[in-house]
Each structure stands twice: as structure tokens, then as C-alpha cells.
Amino acid sequence: MISRITGILLRHLYLYQRSLVRWMELFFWPLMNLLLWGFLTYYLRNIEMPIAINYLIGAMILWDILYRSQQGITLSLTEEFWSKNIINIFITPIRTYELVIALCIIGFLKAFMTMGFLILISWYLYQFNLFDLGFSLAPFIGNLILFGWSIGMMTMSLVLRYGNAADAFIWGIPFLIQPISAVFYPVDVLPPFLKFCAYALPSTYIFEGMRTVLNEGVFNISLVYLSFCMNLLYLSAGAFYFSWMLRRVREKGLLSKTSIE
Amino acid sequence: MLKQIVEVKDISKYFGTVAAVDHISFTVWPGEVLGLLGPNGAGKTTTIQLLLGLTTLTHGQIEILGMDIKTKRNEILQRVNFSSAYISLPSNLTVYENLVVFAKLYGIRHYRNKIMELLEFFDLLHILNSRTGMLSTGQMTRLNLTKSFINDPEIIFLDEPTASLDPEVASRVREKLKKIQIEKNVSMIYTSHNMNEVELMCNRVLFIANGKNVLEGTPKEIKEKSGSLEDVFISIARATNFQINNCKDERL
Numbered sequence: 001m002i003s004r005i006t007g008i009l010l011r012h013l014y015l016y017q018r019s020l021v022r023w024m025e026l027f028f029w030p031l032m033n034l035l036l037w038g039f040l041t042y043y044l045r046n047i048e049m050p051i052a053i054n055y056l057i058g059a060m061i062l063w064d065i066l067y068r069s070q071q072g073i074t075l076s077l078t079e080e081f082w083s084k085n086i087i088n089i090f091i092t093p094i095r096t097y098e099l100v101i102a103l104c105i106i107g108f109l110k111a112f113m114t115m116g117f118l119i120l121i122s123w124y125l126y127q128f129n130l131f132d133l134g135f136s137l138a139p140f141i142g143n144l145i146l147f148g149w150s151i152g153m154m155t156m157s158l159v160l161r162y163g164n165a166a167d168a169f170i171w172g173i174p175f176l177i178q179p180i181s182a183v184f185y186p187v188d189v190l191p192p193f194l195k196f197c198a199y200a201l202p203s204t205y206i207f208e209g210m211r212t213v214l215n216e217g218v219f220n221i222s223l224v225y226l227s228f229c230m231n232l233l234y235l236s237a238g239a240f241y242f243s244w245m246l247r248r249v250r251e252k253g254l255l256s257k258t259s260i261e
Numbered sequence: 262m263l264k265q266i267v268e269v270k271d272i273s274k275y276f277g278t279v280a281a282v283d284h285i286s287f288t289v290w291p292g293e294v295l296g297l298l299g300p301n302g303a304g305k306t307t308t309i310q311l312l313l314g315l316t317t318l319t320h321g322q323i324e325i326l327g328m329d330i331k332t333k334r335n336e337i338l339q340r341v342n343f344s345s346a347y348i349s350l351p352s353n354l355t356v357y358e359n360l361v362v363f364a365k366l367y368g369i370r371h372y373r374n375k376i377m378e379l380l381e382f383f384d385l386l387h388i389l390n391s392r393t394g395m396l397s398t399g400q401m402t403r404l405n406l407t408k409s410f411i412n413d414p415e416i417i418f419l420d421e422p423t424a425s426l427d428p429e430v431a432s433r434v435r436e437k438l439k440k441i442q443i444e445k446n447v448s449m450i451y452t453s454h455n456m457n458e459v460e461l462m463c464n465r466v467l468f469i470a471n472g473k474n475v476l477e478g479t480p481k482e483i484k485e486k487s488g489s490l491e492d493v494f495i496s497i498a499r500a501t502n503f504q505i506n507n508c509k510d511e512r513l
Contacts, residue, residue: 007365011351014358018392084349088408091313092366093339253276253307253316256348 004094008102012076025071030064030114031121038126055214056184057128059207061118063183065111065141066203067174069148072107074155074170081163090255096243103156104149111145133210136219140206143224146231147202151177153238157245161254183207202230264327266291266416266448267312272321274307274472281307283472284321289416294442294449296463296480298456298490300498304472305452309418312450313343326415339367344409345420346402352394356385356404359393360411367412379407383437399430406434410441416448423458435461456490468493470501 016022037060044056080086089099122128131137155173158166180194181203187195198204205227212220249255267289274282282304289295297305310316312323314334323330325337350359357376364372380386383403388396396404402422409417422438423431435458442449453459459466460480468476475497476483480490487493 003365003368007362010358010365011354011362014354014362015351019353079351083351083353084347085351087315087343087345087348088350088363089366090315091338091341091343092363093335093368094366095335247317250315250317253274253281253310255315256306256310 001095001098004092004098005102005105007092008076008089008094008099009105012079012106015079026068026110026114027117030068030118033060033064034118034121035125038122038128041126041128054128055211057122057126058130058133058210058214059183061115061122061130062140062144062206062210063178063181064118065115066144066148066151068111068114069107069145070152070155070174071170072110073103073149073152074159076103076106077156078159078164078167078170081159087256096246100153100239100242103152107149107152108145111148115141133213134219136209136213136224139224139228140210143202143206143227143231146228146235150202150231150234150238153235153242157238157242160242160249161245163254177201177203180204181207186211200230202227202234205230264291265289266293266326267450268322268324269308269312270322270324272308272311272323273319274304274311274316275319280472282311285469285472285474286321287467287474287477289448289450291415291448292442292446293465294451294463296459296466297450297452297469298459298466298494299469299475300494300501303469303501305469306420307472308469309343309420309450309452312418313341314338339412340414341416341418342409342412342414343418343420344405344422346405346422346424347420348405349401350393350404350408353392355390355392356380356396357389359404360408363408363411369411372411375411376407379410382441383407399426399434402426402430402434403437406438410445413445414447416450419449419451421453422451423453423455431455431458438462454494456494459490466490468497470497 034057037056041054041056080089119130122130133140151173155166155169158169180190180197181201182190182198183203187198187204187208190198205223209220209223212218212223265288269285269287271284271286272282273280273284285304285308287295297308299305307316311318312325312330314330314337318331326340328337330337354362360376361372364376369375377386380389383406385400385403385407388400393401393404406422419438423434426434439462441447451459451462463480465479466477466483467474476493478486483490483493
């Protein structure tokens with residue numbers, strides 16, 4: 001089992017040895033985001049907005065953790081379609097859960113590297129220290145990575161079913177979730193219907209929790225607990241959806257057909 | 262007593278109401294090379310996908326190495342492999358890195374020696390550190406074959422392994438394949454549209470048309486009964502097209 005998981009990990013880690021584009025995906029785009037939000041925050045701070053405006057930078061960094069975690073999983077599988085290697089992978093004795101574990105580890109590594117980089121930059125440029133969130137940071141990050149994995153498994157299932165034609169979902173679905181997750185503003189500003197949707201997402205509780213820590217210095221453990229319970233549900237749903245989709249793809253003989261609209 | 266390596270019993274695969282494979286049965290014996298022949302769309306690739314468990318059966322049973330593909334797929338995949346002209350390896354990894362990945366996926370312990378031995382056999386040692394995307398078609402074909410021998414398979418599925426190669430490179434690939442097949446006594450299921458190649462490589466052939474098994478025998482037997490393999494192939498392909506066109510006319 002370890003050998004097969006290592007095989008998948010190596011297949012993706014080798015890519016980073018020579019690919020500038022892949023390093024850009026981890027550092028350049030998140031940096032551009034941070035610069036945009038960071039300087040906006042800096043400006044708002046200088047015109048004497050409340051100190052809570054700091055959470056924009058924190059929210060941006062935490063959002064990126066979720067996003068990289070989802071992308072790490074889905075893009076790794078999509079990469080196999082792009083390189084026409086998907087059949088080679090599926091004819092090895094790797095089990096579905098081993099493949100999913102390997103892809104989740106890749107998602108975690110990507111999220112972790114990007115987060116470390118963004119924490120350093122935000123501290124240097126904006127004197128924003130994400131560690132001000134204290135010990136709450138660990139469960140916040142953990143929950144966001146778990147939710148990233150859940151979304152990743154769902155988008156990965158679509159890639160499996162629709163091949164390259166599902167590329168738009170990989171980037172699109174996280175941005176469908178972002179406005180409802182109340183990443184940059186409290187849930188209260190959302191209309192009632194969207195509030196209901198927001199509370200159905202584990203990520204919402206994390207961003208609300210982050211704002212509570214930054215505004216009031218209070219760590220609300222029940223928010224983290226709620227988020228974790230929901231994450232367990234979403235992860236189970238994601239795993240179930242992935243294995244169901246894999247069965248359907250096998251029934252329809254679609255693994256070798258990579259661009260079905 | 263010899264036991265069959267592959268036993269395919271009355272398998273069918275339907276996509277909706279269309280039968281891609283329609284009640285096919287055959288066996289493969291240890292060390293045997295079985296040619297799976299037929300015109301485009303005959304059902305060869307679907308048959309191979311069913312044998313590899315990439316597609317699930319609608320009906321019938323497949324036993325490989327004495328195990329049922331439905332229940333022991335992973336155990337079977339540990340001992341078989343596949344190469345096709347239509348699939349590739351990640352172009353941004355080097356030849357060596359690609360082989361390490363697959364050695365790990367098959368759980369090969371001392372993989373460095375195994376990789377070197379295979380690269381030497383397929384004359385690829387000099388491009389060990391080249392990026393896969395920079396290889397010529399001939400080198401890529403040999404790398405695909407190297408990958409497919411990484412786990413010392415007892416049976417290997419080769420889907421048009423020499424397609425798109427020039428005659429000289431194709432001939433070298435065939436020689437290598439024949440040599441390794443004899444040395445390691447590997448069984449093979451081989452598809453090709455090149456009938457000369459089929460005659461050189463296969464001990465027995467199975468013609469498929471419209472998903473059905475239409476003719477089976479050694480190349481010699483078929484030639485004695487029905488003329489050259491090429492003539493048989495063409496007549497089967499024409500008969501298939503005729504049937505398809507008739508069906509279309511009836512629908513119209």
C-alpha cells in the first residue's frame with residue numbers, strides 16, 4: 001500500500017523539479033492575490049477603518065488553503081487525462097482508496113507550502129501575523145483542508161466522468177462556494193436564502209470563527225466542532241460520489257475516452 | 262498439465278442496446294500469443310478493456326491466472342500489464358522517473374536494477390535522463406513496452422504496439438517483443454491491423470466482427486482454408502460494412 005501511494009506522490013512531486021509553471025501555481029498566483037487584498041487592507045487601515053479589517057488578509061490566506069487543497073486533488077487526476085496516462089494508472093493494482101489517499105496528501109502538501117509562503121509575505125509586507133489566531137489556527141486549517149478534499153473528490157468525480165471537458169468545474173466550483181462561505185464578510189450581510197446555504201458549508205463556520213478571534217479575541221470551539229462534523233459528512237459524500245462515479249465510468253467504458261462533453 | 266492463463270466464457274458488453282462484445286469465448290495458454298483481429302469498431306479494444314477490468318461485463322465470466330476479474334481485479338493486475346500505441350506516459354517526467362513511478366505502483370522492491378535491465382534490453386539506456394516528451398515515436402513505443410514489463414507480467418495485452426512506427430523501427434520492436442516473450446514465456450494478447458506482423462508474432466488468431474467471434478485458428482490453418490490473413494481480414498471487414506449499411510437502409 002505504502003509503495004503504491006508513494007508511486008502516485010512521486011509522479012506528481014517529480015513534476016516540480018523543472019516546471020516553473022507549477023511553482024507559479026503554488027506561489028505566484030497566491031502572491032498576486034495577497035498583494036491585491038493586502039494593499040487594499042493597508043489602505044483601509046490608513047483611513048481609520050476598524051482594526052477588524054485585518055481579517056481580509058487572514059481570510060485570503062485561509063481561503064487559499066481550501067482552494068489549494070481542492071486543486072491539489074483534482075488537478076493531479078486531471079493531469080493523468082492531459083498526459084494520456086489515465087489508463088496506465090488504472091491498470092496498476094492501486095486500489096481506489098490508495099489513489100484517493102495519495103491525491104489528498106498532494107492536496108495537503110500544496111496547501112501547506114502555499115500557506116507558509118503567504119504567512120511569511122503577509123508578515124513582512126503588512127505586519128499581519130496569522131499566528132495571532134493562536135491555537136485556533138490549527139483546527140481552522142485542518143477543517144479547511146478537509147473541506148478542500150471533499151470538494152476535490154466531487155470535482156475529481158466529474159473529471160473522471162467527463163474527462164478534459166470538465167476542466168471548467170475544477171476552477172469554477174470553488175468560486176461558487178466562496179461568496180456563500182462568507183470568506184471576506186460576515187454571514188449576516190447575506191440575504192436569508194443564502195444564509196441558509198452558508199450554514200450548510202463547513203467553511204462558513206471557520207471564517208466566522210476567524211473573525212470572532214480577530215474581533216473579540218474569543219475562540220468559539222462550537223463553530224470548529226460544527227465545521228468538523230459537517231466535514232465528516234461532506235467527506236463521506238465525496239468518497240461515496242467518487243466510488244459511484246468510478247463504477248458508472250467502468251460500466252460505460254469511459255476511462256479511455258477523455259473528452260466527452 | 263497446462264492450465265489456461267486466460268479463460269473468457271461467453272462475455273458480452275452492451276452500451277445501451279448496442280452490443281460492443283457479443284457472446285465471445287476464448288482461452289489463452291501459457292506462453293501463447295493470441296492475435297485479436299478485426300476491423301475498426303469490431304470490439305477488440307472493448308474486449309481488452311473488459312480483460313483489464315477497465316470496463317465492467319454485462320454478461321459472462323473472465324478468469325485470468327485462475328482468478329475472476331470481478332472479484333480479484335487487483336490481484337490480477339499485479340501480474341499482468343498493458344501497452345498501447347494510443348496511451349502515453351507523462352511527458353514532463355524523465356524516462357527513469359516514469360519507470361520509478363510504475364515500479365512503485367507495482368510494488369517492485371529492487372527497482373533500479375530491474376529498470377536498468379529493461380532499458381538495456383529495449384536499447385533505451387542512453388536516454389535514461391531524457392524527458393519523455395522529447396522522445397521519438399519509436400523510443401516512446403519502446404518506453405511503453407519497458408513500462409509494461411516492469412512487473413514481470415505473466416500475460417501482457419498489446420494494443421497495436423507498432424502502430425505509427427516506420428517499417429524498420431516496427432521490425433526492431435517486433436524482434437524485441439518476440440525475444441522477451443520467448444525468454445520469459447509470457448503470454449500475449451496482441452491486436453494489430455498489420456497482417457504480416459500478426460503472422461510473425463501470433464501462434465493463434467481470433468477474428469472479431471460486430472462484437473462476435475467469427476473465425477479462430479492458427480495463421481497457418483486460416484491461410485490453408487481461406488487464403489492470406491490479409492484477404493480474410495478484408496472480406497470480414499467488407500461483410501461487416503455491408504451488414505452495417507443494410508441495417509442503416511432498413512432503418513431509413
